[in-house]
Amino acid sequence: MQRWTLTKENYHSIEANQKFFSVSQFKSFIECEAKTMAELNGAYKEPHSNALLVGSYVHAAFESNEAFEQFIEENNRAIFKSRGGKYSDFETADRMIEALKRDPFAMFAMEGEKEEIYTAYLFGAYWKIKVDSIHHSRRTFSDLKTTQDLYKRYWSVKYDNWVSFVEAWDYVLQMALYRRVLQEATGSTYTPYIVAVTKENPPNKAVLHFDETRFNFEYEYIEMKMERLIEVKAGKVDPVRCEKCDYCRMTKQLNDTIEVGELIWQ
Numbered sequence: 001m002q003r004w005t006l007t008k009e010n011y012h013s014i015e016a017n018q019k020f021f022s023v024s025q026f027k028s029f030i031e032c033e034a035k036t037m038a039e040l041n042g043a044y045k046e047p048h049s050n051a052l053l054v055g056s057y058v059h060a061a062f063e064s065n066e067a068f069e070q071f072i073e074e075n076n077r078a079i080f081k082s083r084g085g086k087y088s089d090f091e092t093a094d095r096m097i098e099a100l101k102r103d104p105f106a107m108f109a110m111e112g113e114k115e116e117i118y119t120a121y122l123f124g125a126y127w128k129i130k131v132d133s134i135h136h137s138r139r140t141f142s143d144l145k146t147t148q149d150l151y152k153r154y155w156s157v158k159y160d161n162w163v164s165f166v167e168a169w170d171y172v173l174q175m176a177l178y179r180r181v182l183q184e185a186t187g188s189t190y191t192p193y194i195v196a197v198t199k200e201n202p203p204n205k206a207v208l209h210f211d212e213t214r215f216n217f218e219y220e221y222i223e224m225k226m227e228r229l230i231e232v233k234a235g236k237v238d239p240v241r242c243e244k245c246d247y248c249r250m251t252k253q254l255n256d257t258i259e260v261g262e263l264i265w266q
């Protein structure tokens with residue numbers, strides 16, 4: 001573990017994902033253990049989604065000019081139509097970038113070092129995180145999130161309640177874990193913020209802070225789930241199939257019937 005160094009180049013590699021847990025891997029395990037194990041074994045690769053690419057485009061715009069130019073060059077054919085002009089998703093993304101760039105408060109919240117990597121041993125495993133923006137003298141960090149609508153409500157099984165997009169996508173869990181990894185790695189407590197911008201035209205935006213009492217629930221949740229996930233990842237127990245995701249649908253072989261009532265509780 002120690003001789004292998006995590007870098008920007010290998011951060012998203014299968015090898016890095018095998019060695020470290022991350023928030024996205026944790027969420028992926030919660031969604032579907034079988035799919036996540038197939039990805040970790042190199043047997044399955046999630047198809048590239050345009051939504052992910054648009055999100056990366058917006059992130060790159062705030063990382064640095066060089067990062068943004070490089071991203072555009074590497075993804076030229078996904079961004080530009082052959083007859084000229086950008087595809088509409090990227091025109092929306094440009095409006096989102098502009099909306100944040102014109103707002104001094106949002107820009108203030110995103111000040112700091114970009115894309116720094118940290119690791120820590122927590123909940124029985126090594127974790128890796130990559131922070132969008134971290135401001136060491138203010139002891140703050142921020143994560144940029146794009147969403148449909150700031151005020152939309154989602155039903156959450158985890159919280160057993162109506163929640164915002166922040167809880168629905170487990171961004172509270174993400175911020176809690178990042179805060180904990182930073183505590184281990186730096187010895188200081190950093191305060192998290194989310195800079196949110198919407199795909200509406202014109203875009204809405206907000207800088208979100210967290211009531212600190214939210215974090216303990218997330219630490220308990222992670223701890224509760226990790227005991228099993230460490231065993232699954234080590235190959236000690238068989239991964240459970242969700243039977244809903246891309247991977248499960250692609251590899252499904254029917255051998256029994258389902259009672260109608262089971263459908264919505266799967």
Ligand SMILES: [Zn+2]
Pocket residue numbers: 031032033034035241242243244245246247248249
């Ligand atoms: Zn699945």
